[in-house]
Amino acid sequence: MSxxxxxxxxxxxxxxxxxxxxxxxxxxxxxxxxxYVLDDDGAGAWKRGGASRWWLHHSLASLQRDLAALGASLVxxxxxxxxxxxxxxxxxxxxxxxxxxxxxxxxxxxDEAIKWSLQARGIEARSFNASLLFxxxxxxxxxxxxxxxxxxxxxxxxxxxxxxxxLAAPASLARPAAxxxxxxxxxxxxxxxxxxxxxxLRASWTPGEAGAQARLATFLAGPIxxxxxxxxxxxxxxxSRLSPHLHFGEISPRQLWHAAKLREGGGPDHFVSEILWRxxxxxxxxxxxxxxxxxxxxxxxxxxxxxxxxxxxxxRRGRTGYPIVDAGMRELWTTGWMHNRVRMIAASFLVKDxxxxxxxxxxxxxxxxxxxxxxxxxxxxxxxxxxxxDAAPYFRVFNPVLQGEKFDPAGDYVRRFVPxxxxxxxxxxxxxxxxxxxxxxxxxxxxxxxxxxxxxDHGVARDRALAAFSKLRKPA
Ligand SMILES: Cc1cc2nc3c(=O)[nH]c(=O)nc-3n(C[C@H](O)[C@H](O)[C@H](O)COP(=O)(O)OP(=O)(O)OC[C@H]3O[C@@H](n4cnc5c(N)ncnc54)[C@H](O)[C@@H]3O)c2cc1C
Numbered sequence: 464m465s466x467x468x469x470x471x472x473x474x475x476x477x478x479x480x481x482x483x484x485x486x487x488x489x490x491x492x493x494x495x496x497x498x499y500v501l502d503d504d505g506a507g508a509w510k511r512g513g514a515s516r517w518w519l520h521h522s523l524a525s526l527q528r529d530l531a532a533l534g535a536s537l538v539x540x541x542x543x544x545x546x547x548x549x550x551x552x553x554x555x556x557x558x559x560x561x562x563x564x565x566x567x568x569x570x571x572x573x574d575e576a577i578k579w580s581l582q583a584r585g586i587e588a589r590s591f592n593a594s595l596l597f598x599x600x601x602x603x604x605x606x607x608x609x610x611x612x613x614x615x616x617x618x619x620x621x622x623x624x625x626x627x628x629x630l631a632a633p634a635s636l637a638r639p640a641a642x643x644x645x646x647x648x649x650x651x652x653x654x655x656x657x658x659x660x661x662x663x664l665r666a667s668w669t670p671g672e673a674g675a676q677a678r679l680a681t682f683l684a685g686p687i688x689x690x691x692x693x694x695x696x697x698x699x700x701x702x703s704r705l706s707p708h709l710h711f712g713e714i715s716p717r718q719l720w721h722a723a724k725l726r727e728g729g730g731p732d733h734f735v736s737e738i739l740w741r742x743x744x745x746x747x748x749x750x751x752x753x754x755x756x757x758x759x760x761x762x763x764x765x766x767x768x769x770x771x772x773x774x775x776x777x778x779r780r781g782r783t784g785y786p787i788v789d790a791g792m793r794e795l796w797t798t799g800w801m802h803n804r805v806r807m808i809a810a811s812f813l814v815k816d817x818x819x820x821x822x823x824x825x826x827x828x829x830x831x832x833x834x835x836x837x838x839x840x841x842x843x844x845x846x847x848x849x850x851x852x853d854a855a856p857y858f859r860v861f862n863p864v865l866q867g868e869k870f871d872p873a874g875d876y877v878r879r880f881v882p883x884x885x886x887x888x889x890x891x892x893x894x895x896x897x898x899x900x901x902x903x904x905x906x907x908x909x910x911x912x913x914x915x916x917x918x919x920d921h922g923v924a925r926d927r928a929l930a931a932f933s934k935l936r937k938p939a
Pocket of ligand 1: 694702703704705706707709710737738739740741742744801802803804806807810828832834835836837839840841843844847
């Protein structure tokens, strides 16, 4: 009698190579049923945002094509994962479910319940690590606790046994005699309905495993060598832009680690350090599951945040009057991504210059980023706001003019995303309010009409932020 099929439940591991759950199923020799279940409620309060849903649609389409090339197919379902998995077990006669682990608190709780329920019914339930270099609970301080500071965490990771070499994609997958029915991808309703705001996303990205590998190849062929020196420059393509691919598991951190380790020099080594920032964020989320919702430092619970609706709206639309902030917010809106340095500047502007709560910024990024990632987004917002683990001190307030001049020296990044200012000379591109009338006229800029005047004076806003901060009790 032929073996019953194994159900491979795909989630944030939308790839064939280095996919331990898929590989284990393939190696067992049983027919494989690969399934994706869109379970919005399973994510708790953190249902995917619009840009993420756009990405997911295209990533699933790409995976369907890749599985078809192996003679397999992807079954799509919608609804609570437990219910849909049960239906698939029933329909296929499968006696085993394999998946790769997720680390978001609501998803983790759901998955644990599913595992118990399957095992209680004698169904094999196996989970694997596919998204992290190190499981969050395996890296610990000398006293066995979680790390709260990045540098010793990164040192501990580097001293740990190296992550295993990436697995090859299965050469073939056996098909069950009868494949369960799949919903058409369109039924998942992941794409925007009118208006279609995704044109800039389509022009910027190729979701899917092949797109991820192409990005990696481009990065390895050039930018990685100068990564250490140039990664803070938004005006040049100096970073990998792999974050959405990593989030959806179209490429694995193990693949990146081993690709970087094969190369000499400060660039590849610094790239590993950034991958370890991602690991640190997951470590924090694992040990502090309220990270996306609550101040990690609870003395910040008393912080006097402002209710600045107009400021928040101007920030979201890229109309603050500070060119580097506006360029970043418009890059985000157009492409679904923003350079890391500019994320820091724009986030600092929201929480410090406008005193708007970091959760408002976190929510906006969650909806608009193609790489929206619960661990990275929460840890980074708390880092910028000063209330997170190993955070930038609150009194370190980014000056958007000096940051712009340092990291976008010729103003090319601003010119690209804020075309109203494109003809301003570099001297004024980050401080247009200082240009004289003749210069503004020659550049076709009329402040307050085409491009806005500054919504706050940074010097005044900085003093206000420091005064607010000084009212907090000092951390123990
Ligand atoms: C306010 C704010 C919000 C952020 N929100 C997210 C988010 O939702 N999702 C997300 O993936 N990243 C987030 N980041 C981190 C960082 O900006 C992006 O990971 C990075 O810009 C992605 O570009 P890249 O792939 O070219 O990075 P590279 O420089 O090529 O780095 C390689 C990978 O390392 C990881 N990485 C790099 N920097 C960081 C960092 N500071 N923290 C954690 N991981 C890092 C990412 O997975 C990245 O893809 C946020 C940063 C800030 C300041």
